[in-house]
Amino acid sequence: MQSPLWTLCRNWIAVLLLTVVVPALAEDTGRKVPVIDQVDQAVSKLVDKNVVAGAVTLVAEDGKLVHLSAVGKADLETNKPMTRDAMFAIASMTKPISATALMTLVEEGKVNLDDPVSKYIPEFADVEFDGKKLEKPITLRQVLTHTSGLGGDQRVVKSLENQGKILADRPLYSVPGTKWQYSPGLNVIGRVIEVASGQPYGDYLQEKIFTPLKMNDTTFAPTEQQKPRIATLYALDKDSGELKPSSSWIGNVKTDPYPNPSAGLYSTASDLFRFYQMMLNGGFLGDTKILSRDSVAELTTAQTPDEIVTGFTPGNRWGLGYCVIREPQGVTEALSPGTFGHGGAFGTQSWGDPEKGRVYLLLVQRSNLGNSDGSDLRKDFQNAANTALSK
Structure with a gap:
C-alpha cells in the first residue's frame, strides 16, 4: 500500500x-x-x-x-x-455523473444527502410498502445507493417531474435500507437537481460538469x-x-x-x-x-x-x-x-x-x-x- x-x-x-x-x-x-x-x-x-x-x-x-x-x-x-x-451510448455510466452533479448542490448547501426524497418530490411522502406507510421516509442517500426499495424500468416519461410522480406511485421491492436493488433511483436524483437548482437537469450538468471539464x-x-x-x-x-x-x-x-x-x-x-x-x-x-x-x-x-x-x-x-x-x-x-x-x-x-x-x-x-x-x-x-x- x-x-x-x-x-x-x-x-x-x-x-x-x-x-x-x-x-x-x-x-x-x-x-x-x-x-x-x-x-x-x-x-x-x-x-x-x-x-x-x-x-x-x-x-x-x-x-x-x-x-x-x-x-x-x-x-x-x-x-x-x-x-x-x-x-458511444454509455447507458448506466451516466449514473455516477448524475450523482457527482448532485454533490455540487450538497457543497452549496442546497441539498443534504440524508434529506427525505419527499422534500423535493412531495408525492414520496405517501409511499407505502406492502400496504403500510413507511416508518421512516426514503432518503437521497438510499436512492443513491440503490437501497431505497425502488425498482423497475429506468425510462423517463415526458419529464423528470412527471417521472418522479410515477416512481413515487410504483410499488417498492423492499423496505428501504434493507436490501440492494438496482433501480431508477438516479432519475429521482435528476429531479432533485432540478428542484434544488431551479434549472433543467441537462442544463445543470452542462454548466457544472461538461463545460468546465471541456x-x-x-x-x-x-x-x-x-x-x-x-x-x-x-x-x-x-x-x-x-x-x-x-x-x-x-x-x-x-x-x-x-x-x-x-x-x-x-x-x-x-x-x-x-x-x-x-x-x-x-x-x-x-x-x-x-x-x-x-x-x-x-x-x-x-x-x-x-x-x-x-x-x-x-x-x-x-x-x-x-x-x-x-x-x-x-x-x-x-x-x-x-x-x-x-x-x-x-x-x-x-x-x-x-x-x-x-x-x-x-x-x-x-x-x-x-x-x-x-x-x-x-x-x-x-x-x-x-x-x-x-x-
Whole structure:
C-alpha cells in the first residue's frame, strides 16, 4: 500500500500533467498516441470472435495517457473502422455523473444527502410498502445507493417531474435500507437537481460538469455533426452467430427525448478520461475545480453495510452512484480495493483506481451481452493493461 504522502504528491503531479496531456485527446486527429499492444491483442481476439464489432480502450496512469486505441469496426455494413473519437451510448455510466452533479448542490448547501426524497418530490411522502406507510421516509442517500426499495424500468416519461410522480406511485421491492436493488433511483436524483437548482437537469450538468471539464462530446442529444461518429449498436444473432444491428430506448432521442439521469448520455473515451481523472485528482482537473476532496471521498466510499450484497460481481459495495470494489476477485482481480466506477448496458466500463492512479475505459456497443460487468471482455482488457503496466 502506498503512503498517503506519495498518493498526494502523485495527484498533484497528475494535475500538472493533465494541463498538457488532456487537450491532445480532444479529437481523433491522427497524431501519434501510446498503445499497449497486449490490450489491443486481448480486445481484438474478442472482436474476431464476434463478441463486439469494435472497441475503443483507454488507460491512464498518474494522469498520463498510456494507452488509447480503436480496434474493429464502428459499423459493419459500411465497413467503417472504429476511431479513437467515436461516440458511444454509455447507458448506466451516466449514473455516477448524475450523482457527482448532485454533490455540487450538497457543497452549496442546497441539498443534504440524508434529506427525505419527499422534500423535493412531495408525492414520496405517501409511499407505502406492502400496504403500510413507511416508518421512516426514503432518503437521497438510499436512492443513491440503490437501497431505497425502488425498482423497475429506468425510462423517463415526458419529464423528470412527471417521472418522479410515477416512481413515487410504483410499488417498492423492499423496505428501504434493507436490501440492494438496482433501480431508477438516479432519475429521482435528476429531479432533485432540478428542484434544488431551479434549472433543467441537462442544463445543470452542462454548466457544472461538461463545460468546465471541456467534455465537448458528452451529451444527451448528439448534434448532426456528432452523429456520424456514433458507433452502431449490435446484438448477437444466436442462430447465425453473427452480429446484427440492434435498437434500444437507451440513447434513442426519437422515442425518449428527455435527458435521462440513469442512462441517457453519449460520450467519448477522451471526455470520460477527463471526468474520471478529475475524480482521481480529488475534484480537480488542471485549474478547474468541480468538487472538494471530501465530496469525492463521500461519493466513492462504500456506503452500504457488509451484510447487504450489492452489484453484479462479487466483492463490491456501493458508494453514492458509484460501485466501489472492496475485495478484487475474478473479473475485478486487476483492480485495487477502493476502485470506483460503473458499467453500462451495452458493455461499456469506466473505473478509477486510486491506489494505482489509473483510469480504465472500455467503450463498445453490444446489447444482449448478458452481465457486462462480469464479461470476459472487461476482464481481459483490465488484466492485459495491468500486466503490461506492472512489468
